[in-house]
Amino acid sequence: MQKRKLKIGIVVGEVSGDTLGAKLIRSFREQGIDVEFEGIGGPQMLAEGFKSYYPMDILSVMGIVEVLKDIKKLFAVRDGLVDIWSKDPVDIFIGIDAPDFNLRLSKSLKQKQLPIKTVQYVSPSVWAWRQGRVHGIKASIDLVLCLFPFEKVFFKKWDIPAAFVGHPLAGQLPLKNDLTEAQTELGxxxxxxxxxxxPGSRRGEIERLGPLVLDAANLLHQKHPDYIFLVPAINEARKQQIESLLVQYPASLTARVRLIENSGRESKIGRQVMNASNIIALASGTATLEAMLLHRPMVTFYKLHWLTYRIAKLLVKIHYFSLPNIIAGKKVIQELIQSEATPEKLATEIEKLMNIEVAQIQVMQHITMHKQLLSSNSEDPVKAILDLVQ
Known part of the structure; x- marks a missing residue:
């Protein structure tokens, strides 16, 4: 009797998750494991033959208050997937990042008592905030795949199965990274x-943070007219959104702004733009880790709905928001959060990094952390996942 092909469900909600998902799919194939993949994926996963029941953008909602506007739609998507997998179960469900959605989906699958093992790839930041979620994770997740070694230590304290699989970018991005070569590649x-x-890859982020970065660029342009500003656009919709903001600024500035749209099937334009830049100003998120691994000097910022921020402040257990600072356990890069995120302050912090010595100190710290992530002993995520069903 022929053995049934393994079937894995995956749900991602943004570009970084799509990148991880595509790499995971390729890893299964490279190891000769015959698997069908379905769920919610982005363009990189679709290019690998992934079957997506909903567009990835449907989950691209951030913030506590902001989610409330789309809560019915999100519940409908969750219930739709539960219905699909109740009739034709996958062997394993892997939620990649998007913890608010994926942990609820895992819980719903467990409540249905379906024969599905559940995995959360990219640990929810329970070590940072809303630590009460750890009880829900223990009840609904069979395995957490951690990108950083300190996360596995945290879950071990709570007796939750976890594997440190390392961050794929740490090995993918070289320790020696030439700026001139990166600039030439982008023409x-x-x-x-x-x-x-x-300012981010989501519509809401560009609405909130686009004016901030362009106002800061306008201030810098007046003092440093020789600099050119590079703005990546993940797709045509985001490109049009940024263009609609740019028309509100002086022609002298817009002439120095280059809007670069993603062209390849892989959504790497943000990384390519960061890699080709002397200085990076970016929204706080997973992209800060990319910037760190590219060894480029940076400043990060973020603004949430005022009520979301007030609630988050009550729940946060750590001192920093950006991954480079969290990994280092100290302030390596400047963070401008909420009321601190003003065009004037952002322009000032970018200007500081124009000093070669200041920039080089930060770059050396980035390289040190990159080496630390490479030196840690990590497990193969494919093996960790297969161990669940074998």
Whole structure:
């Protein structure tokens, strides 16, 4: 009797999850394991033959208050997946990041008593805030795949099965990373100086943070007209959104802004723009880790709905928001959060990084942390996942 093909459900909610998902799919294939993948995926996963029941953008909602507007839609998507997998169960469900959605989906699958093992790939930041979630994780997740070694230590204290699988970018991005080469790859003139502006990849983020970065760029342009500003656009919709903001600014500034749209099937334009820039200003999130592993000097910022921020402040257990600072356990990069995130302060922090010595100190710290992530002993995520069903 022929053995049934393994079936794995995956749900991702943003570009970084899509990248991890595509790499995981390729890892199964490279190891000769015959698997069908379905759920919710992005363009990179679709290119690997992934079957997506809903568009990835449907989950691209951030913040406590902001989610409430789309709560019915999100519940409908969750219930739709539960219904699909109740009729034709997958062997394993893997939620990649998007913990608020994926942990609820895992809980619903467990409540249905379906024969599905559940995995959360990318640990929810329970070590940072809302630690009460750890009880829900213990009840609904069979295995947590951690990107950082300190996360596995945390889950061990709570007797939750966890594997440190390392961050794929740490091994993927080289320790020696030439700026001129990166600029040439994007068709940029290495003789010029570039500042990357990354307000985020979601519609809501660009609405909230786009004016902040462009206002800061306008201030910098008046003092440093030789700099060129690079702004990545993950797709045509985000490109149009940024263009609609740019028309509100002086022609002298817009002439120095280069909006670069993603062209390949892999959503790497943000990384390419950061890699080709002398300085990066970016929204706090997983992209800060990419910037760190690219060894580029950066400043990060973020603004939430005022009520979301007030609630989050009550729940946060750590001192920093950005991954480089969390990994280092100290302030390596400047964070401008909420009321601190003003065009004036952002322009000032970017200007500080124009000093070569200041920038180089930060870059050396990035390289040190990169080496630390490479030196840690990590497990193969494919083996960790297969151990659940074998």
């Amino acid at each position: 940029l003139d290495p003789a010029l100086k570039y500042i990357a502006l990354l």
